[in-house]
Amino acid sequence: MKRTLIVALLVLVCGGALLFAQGQAEGASTKLWPRTQPVVTVGFGAGGGTDTAVRPVIAKMEEYLGETINVVNMEGASSAVAAQHVLNRPADGYSMFATGSAPISGFRVMGTANSSWTDWVSWHPFVGPAALIVRADSPMKTFDDVVAYLKSKKVNFGISGFGVGPHVLVEAILGIAGVSSPNYVTGGSCRNAAVALIAGDVDVAMSTFSSVVDFVKAGQLRAIAVTTPSTYQVDETLKIDSITAVLPGSENIPQLSETWPIFMRRDVPQNYIDKLTEAFLWxxxxxxxxxYAKKQALDIAGYYGESADRFLSFSEAGYAWTLYDAGLASKSPAEFNIPKLSNWNWDVEKAKISK
Structure with a gap:
């Protein structure tokens, strides 16, 4: 009787262990990343426009997926270093990349990375304007004041980096206004450019508005104009002029407003793209x-799939040629068959996607 009881207990213990192991295996098999935690490499510093745009969305995607997604920052060459790092990793779905739509649009013409939107699938949570900003105590109170000051001498002008959204936008704006390029001072992020402005290290700056909206609301900085198609109502008391209202001929500038996508190599297994799309939309x-979007003066974009590809293709046409026409690009967009906006056609452009 005693021996029978012991045998029965052993059977129960072994059976329980087998069921536990089976449960663990099934749990692992349902995970999107069973091997280890995936990593999103942000191409700019912590606290900048890209970093602050993607982290909240990634946190909610983690919640939906029930898995941890690590986020790291890797600055360099306006995020080209981070892009190349991810491209050098296996196409196994464990490596992602985040930057602005502007920097990736300039990689090839700036000679920083041999990569374009055709290499990636992307998810764009937000779209937002850039803002021309000065210190709150600056004598410059209007756009015309800024133009006059920039024409008077070589001014220290704060940007996050060369080839990024605010840099290209200000070059386009200055070109229309008939102002030569100022002495650019790069901060590594839009936030840092604003901090340099507050500290007096630069006289004017152009930053993504979302990364400096708190400084503007706190009265430390003044937003002279934003790259929106109409007056920008931040809240009940704060209203900012659209660049189109203060600069004749700038009607197309708002079309180049930036997004901050999360990217994954286009050649990864399709199940990663499908599941991440599901998590992103949720x-x-x-x-x-x-x-968060409302607080940060952002709009929900929600681009993915073909809408994301279309947006990035259009963005590349605008940014690449703006950089080249301003004398800032090392290579002509024509070398890469990048059309000018006037010749851009999505049916032609989407044929460039290899997958």
Whole structure:
């Protein structure tokens, strides 16, 4: 009787262990990343426009997926260093990349990376304007004041980096206004450019508005104009002029407003793209993300799939030729068959996608 009881207990213990192991194996098999935690490499410093745009969305995607996604920052060459790092990793779905839509649009013409939107699938949570900013105590109170000051001498002008959205936008704006390029001072992020402005290291700056909106609301900085198609109502008390209202001929500038996508190599297994799309669409509908966008003066973009490809193709046409026409690019967009905006055609451009 005693021996029978011991045998029965052993059977129960072994059976329980087998069921536990089977459960563990099934749990691992349902994970999107069973081997280790994936990594999103942000191409700019912590606290900058790209970093602050993608982290909240990634956190909600983690919640949906029930898995941890690590986020690291890797600065260099306006995010080209981070892009190349991810491209050098295996196409196994464990490595992602985040930057602005502007920097990736300039990689090839700037000679920083041999990569373009055709190499990636992307998810764009937000779109937002850039702002021309000065210190709150600056004598420059209007756009015309800024133009006059820039024409008077070589001014120290703060930007996050060369070839990024605010840099290209200000070059386009200055070109229309008939102002030569100032002495650019790069800060590594839009936030740092604003901090340099507050510290008096630069006289004027151009930053993504989302990364400096708190400084503007706190009265430390003054936003002279934003790259929106109409007056920008931040809240009940704060209203900022559109660049189109203060600069004749700038009607197309708002079309180049930036997004901050999360990228994955286009040649990864399709299940990663499908599951991340599912998580992304859920994340951007959550109240925390909607409220975050409102607080940061951003709009929900929600681009993915073909809409994301189309947007990036159009963005590349605008940014690449703006950089080249301003004398800032090392190579002509024509070398890469990048059309001018006037010749851009999505049916032609989407044929460039190899997958």
């Amino acid at each position: 994340a951007i509908e959550q109240p925390e993300i909607v409220n």
